[in-house]
Amino acid sequence: MVTVPVPGLVADGLAVRFGDTPAVAGVSLAVAPGEVVALVGPSGCGKSTLLRVLAGLELPDAGTVAWDGVDLTRSRPHERGFGLMFQDHALFPHRTVGENVAFGPRMRGAAVAARRARVAEVLELVGLSGFEDRSVDTLSGGEAQRVALARSLAPAPRLLMLDEPLGSLDRTLRDRLAGDLRRVLGALGIAAIHVTHDQEEAYAVADRLVVMRAGRVERDGPAAEVWRDPRTEFVARFLGHDDVLDAATARALGLGDGTGPVVVREAAIGLLAVDRAADPDAAPGPVLHGTVAAVRFRGATSAVALELLGPAGEPVGLTVHAADPPPVGARVRVRLDPHHVSPLDG
Amino acid sequence: MDPHGPALRSPRPRRPAGAALAWAAVALVPVAFLAVFFAYPVASIIGRGLADGTALDVLRRRSTGQLLWFTFWQAAASTVLTLAVGLPAAWAVARVDLPGRRLVRALVVVPFVLPTLVVGAALQAVFDAVGVGREATGLRLQGTVWAILLAHLVLNVAVVVRVVGGYWALLDPRTEEAARVLGAPRWRVWREVLAPRLAPALWSAAGIVFLFCFTSFGVILTVGGPGHPTVETEIWRAATQRTDLATAAALALVQLLAVAALVLVVSVLEARAAVGLPARRPSPPRRPRRARGWLPVAAALASALALVAVPLAVLVERSLWMGDGHGLGNYRALGAHGGSGLFVAPWEAVANSLRAAGLAMALAVVVGGVAAVVVVAAGRRGRALDLAVMVPLGTSAVTLGFGILIALDSPPLDLRTAPVIVPIAQALVGIPFVVRSLVPALRAVDPRQREAAAVLGATPTRARLEVDVALAARPLLVGAAFAFAIALGEFGATSFLARPDAPTVPVAMYRLLGQPGAALRGQAMALGTILALLTAVSVLGIERLRPRDALGW
Numbered sequence: 092m093v094t095v096p097v098p099g100l101v102a103d104g105l106a107v108r109f110g111d112t113p114a115v116a117g118v119s120l121a122v123a124p125g126e127v128v129a130l131v132g133p134s135g136c137g138k139s140t141l142l143r144v145l146a147g148l149e150l151p152d153a154g155t156v157a158w159d160g161v162d163l164t165r166s167r168p169h170e171r172g173f174g175l176m177f178q179d180h181a182l183f184p185h186r187t188v189g190e191n192v193a194f195g196p197r198m199r200g201a202a203v204a205a206r207r208a209r210v211a212e213v214l215e216l217v218g219l220s221g222f223e224d225r226s227v228d229t230l231s232g233g234e235a236q237r238v239a240l241a242r243s244l245a246p247a248p249r250l251l252m253l254d255e256p257l258g259s260l261d262r263t264l265r266d267r268l269a270g271d272l273r274r275v276l277g278a279l280g281i282a283a284i285h286v287t288h289d290q291e292e293a294y295a296v297a298d299r300l301v302v303m304r305a306g307r308v309e310r311d312g313p314a315a316e317v318w319r320d321p322r323t324e325f326v327a328r329f330l331g332h333d334d335v336l337d338a339a340t341a342r343a344l345g346l347g348d349g350t351g352p353v354v355v356r357e358a359a360i361g362l363l364a365v366d367r368a369a370d371p372d373a374a375p376g377p378v379l380h381g382t383v384a385a386v387r388f389r390g391a392t393s394a395v396a397l398e399l400l401g402p403a404g405e406p407v408g409l410t411v412h413a414a415d416p417p418p419v420g421a422r423v424r425v426r427l428d429p430h431h432v433s434p435l436d437g
Numbered sequence: 438m439d440p441h442g443p444a445l446r447s448p449r450p451r452r453p454a455g456a457a458l459a460w461a462a463v464a465l466v467p468v469a470f471l472a473v474f475f476a477y478p479v480a481s482i483i484g485r486g487l488a489d490g491t492a493l494d495v496l497r498r499r500s501t502g503q504l505l506w507f508t509f510w511q512a513a514a515s516t517v518l519t520l521a522v523g524l525p526a527a528w529a530v531a532r533v534d535l536p537g538r539r540l541v542r543a544l545v546v547v548p549f550v551l552p553t554l555v556v557g558a559a560l561q562a563v564f565d566a567v568g569v570g571r572e573a574t575g576l577r578l579q580g581t582v583w584a585i586l587l588a589h590l591v592l593n594v595a596v597v598v599r600v601v602g603g604y605w606a607l608l609d610p611r612t613e614e615a616a617r618v619l620g621a622p623r624w625r626v627w628r629e630v631l632a633p634r635l636a637p638a639l640w641s642a643a644g645i646v647f648l649f650c651f652t653s654f655g656v657i658l659t660v661g662g663p664g665h666p667t668v669e670t671e672i673w674r675a676a677t678q679r680t681d682l683a684t685a686a687a688l689a690l691v692q693l694l695a696v697a698a699l700v701l702v703v704s705v706l707e708a709r710a711a712v713g714l715p716a717r718r719p720s721p722p723r724r725p726r727r728a729r730g731w732l733p734v735a736a737a738l739a740s741a742l743a744l745v746a747v748p749l750a751v752l753v754e755r756s757l758w759m760g761d762g763h764g765l766g767n768y769r770a771l772g773a774h775g776g777s778g779l780f781v782a783p784w785e786a787v788a789n790s791l792r793a794a795g796l797a798m799a800l801a802v803v804v805g806g807v808a809a810v811v812v813v814a815a816g817r818r819g820r821a822l823d824l825a826v827m828v829p830l831g832t833s834a835v836t837l838g839f840g841i842l843i844a845l846d847s848p849p850l851d852l853r854t855a856p857v858i859v860p861i862a863q864a865l866v867g868i869p870f871v872v873r874s875l876v877p878a879l880r881a882v883d884p885r886q887r888e889a890a891a892v893l894g895a896t897p898t899r900a901r902l903e904v905d906v907a908l909a910a911r912p913l914l915v916g917a918a919f920a921f922a923i924a925l926g927e928f929g930a931t932s933f934l935a936r937p938d939a940p941t942v943p944v945a946m947y948r949l950l951g952q953p954g955a956a957l958r959g960q961a962m963a964l965g966t967i968l969a970l971l972t973a974v975s976v977l978g979i980e981r982l983r984p985r986d987a988l989g990w
Contacts, residue, residue: 168891198894
């Protein structure tokens with residue numbers, strides 16, 4: 092019998108302990124060639140350590156790493172053909188931009204002319220044509236980030252890992268570079284794992300989301316699906332869902348499957364101002380009454396905190412966003428559309 | 438950031454048992470060198486000093502007390518004077534965006550390695566020039582304490598500018614601005630914010646200057662004259678002129694103890710004053726907005742520069758003075774054999790110096806380079822070696838030379854007459870510069886750069902070569918150049934060890950200056966000019982190599 096190896100990266104049961112602290116505790120992850128995965132999670136959840144294990148910079152205490160079915164668990168970083176873009180870039184300060192980018196091809200024994208052509212090619216890809224002779228410490232933050240990207244792309248890795256590559260940049264630059272990153276990765280069609288703690292950056296770069304928590308993968312799936320159905324309260328809150336109702340409240344309101352908590356996505360919340368006569372029976376879902384407890388200005392919309400009571404008098408706190416928020420103290424009615432409510436694991 | 442992130446944690450050790458042994462073997466190179474050429478000679482002095490009770494005898498002598506007291510107070514006075522002149526210049530260099538900063542920075546280093554004999558000769562020339570026709574008014578500096586203080590000021594002002602200025606540049610001026618905004622007048626800002634923060638550098642600079650002045654040898658001999666003996670010069674006189682080895686050993690023991698006590702006191706003071714430096718970069722130096730603002734800057738820099746430049750200019754002028762006009766006669770005379778009181782033509786001293794300094798540099802690079810690698814690799818356990826290589830720098834040069842002379846005089850190590858003994862002694866003083874230059878550079882290598890090299894396809898050896906070796910190359914050259922310059926000017930130890938027929942430039946200069954006759958004096962000035970030029974060229978070369986912001990300025 093011939094087993095067809097799974098193409099691309101397959102990591103299975105990886106575990107790393109630092110002393111008594113497990114940093115990675117049994118992570119399995121597969122990334123197909125051409126697939127871009129965003130690995131997200133709060134600081135300290137083991138994302139960076141996982142990347143280091145995949146890159147071969149750290150040996151796992153347990154588990155395996157394979158590419159196209161070939162076991163790489165014990166092979167050294169330079170033998171894997173993986174690229175890693177470091178947090179804060181780790182550019183070589185004693186080399187020019189061109190020499191930094193040429194480093195990988197040089198290690199593979201590329202001839203001078205080929206190196207020069209490759210450097211020009213990847214610098215153009217990241218929009219820094221002609222930067223070859225610039226000194227690394229004259230670069231702006233965005234430029235350094237692009238040079239680091241070019242450097243990790245130059246040896247044509249089969250898997251590119253990016254460890255919070257945009258972490259130190261300001262919001263505007265981040266949004267722009269995240270878009271560029273998606274374009275470049277898409278154009279090259281290589282597998283990539285993009286580590287970030289910022290969910291918006293994750294959506295901007297990748298289609299698939301892997302959420303880590305305390306050394307484990309808590310959720311793994313297409314970004315839109317994970318967002319819609321986060322499955323656990325941790326993932327729901329990490330992805331920015333403000334409204335999680337506990338099991339008892341959910342049961343009282345008839346939401347979910349009656350056994351566990353639910354996440355109420357904002358689309359579920361129909362804000363019905365009291366003075367407007369709307370028929371609560373026209374649509375499905377429970378109706379709650381209450382007042383506006385607080386309003387926080389957030390730019391385009393404001394976050395409106397509501398203190399509500401359910402049909403049987405159970406207290407429910409919800410947050411909605413509105414461009415034109417009601418004043419604090421205003422009485423409100425709210426209907427929850429069960430189509431936009433997902434059950435969470437108890 | 439991930440708390441287990443890359444910056445905090447290098448890959449867990451996967452060291453095979455053999456590796457520890459290999460490291461121990463490597464560490465043996467610097468350890469053996471220091472043991473044979475430093476520890477053993479010093480131990481010999483101690484042994485000899487204690488052997489027949491001479492040490493106690495010498496200590497009980499009234500003259501020894503006077504000797505120690507004079508040595509101490511002239512060093513203290515020199516230190517205070519040097520700080521007073523050096524601090525304004527340190528401020529200017531650290532806080533003002535000077536036009537031509539690199540040049541100023543470079544010029545400030547020159548006196549740091551200026552040989553003491555050059556400064557001694559230059560000041561003698563200045564005193565001659567000032568004293569002409571003024572004997573009646575009593576303006577005679579040669580042979581006075583003032584001459585000694587002035588010479589120490591010239592030699593050490595660069596230390597203050599460099600050490601304090603370098604540290605000062607790292608302090609963020611915004612904390613002082615914060616104090617100003619909170620209502621502190623300028624003097625209180627100085628007293629309550631700046632001085633406490635500068636304290637570690639101040640103690641460090643004061644400690645170094647005091648130590649240099651306490652163990653000063655060349656200038657005391659040349660400008661202080663026989664009327665102002667210090668412990669250092671007395672060791673030398675007892676050993677070489679009275680051949681009273683017992684007294685010399687006893688005094689050397691006293692000197693060792695005094696220096697050890699000093700280093701201890703200074704390091705305690707320095708540690709107590711130590712405050713963590715902020716990790717963030719301070720705001721860049723600024724230019725005064727009004728022309729008037731340049732006045733204190735110019736005054737501070739001019740006074741520090743003039744102190745060094747004027748004597749050197751007079752030295753050069755005197756080297757060209759032929760008694761009835763200027764010319765190259767003194768330089769031509771250097772090639773002539775005989776008539777100089779030396780066994781060889783003075784010109785040969787230049788060749789001797791270059792040869793010895795070159796060899797000393799090579800030794801310092803090898804021993805210091807290995808020591809630095811071991812210190813960095815051994816982490817906390819490397820501290821002992823790190824300290825051990827520094828000790829010879831603090832030890833008086835005369836003690837070092839004398840120790841080697843009496844210790845290495847019998848087989849299997851009868852090196853007393855071997856020419857290699859001079860570069861060995863000079864290398865002991867050069868090694869610390871190599872180590873000090875290399876260790877921070879090696880420590881500063883971001884392990885992630887090695888990792889970056891690895892994921893880009895470099896083998897572990899290749900990664901070391903491409904990252905560590907490439908980054909350490911410049912600091913190594915800087916350390917080597919310093920070792921070379923220091924060796925060129927080394928006088929205290931060399932005066933014991935150089936054979937009479939193979940003098941180095943400082944030794945030849947001392948002999949020439951010690952003899953009557955304007956012609957020999959002129960030749961000494963010519964040799965001094967050559968030596969000054971050689972050291973200046975090597976340290977100015979260093980400045981070109983130094984990365985732009987190595988010290989922050």
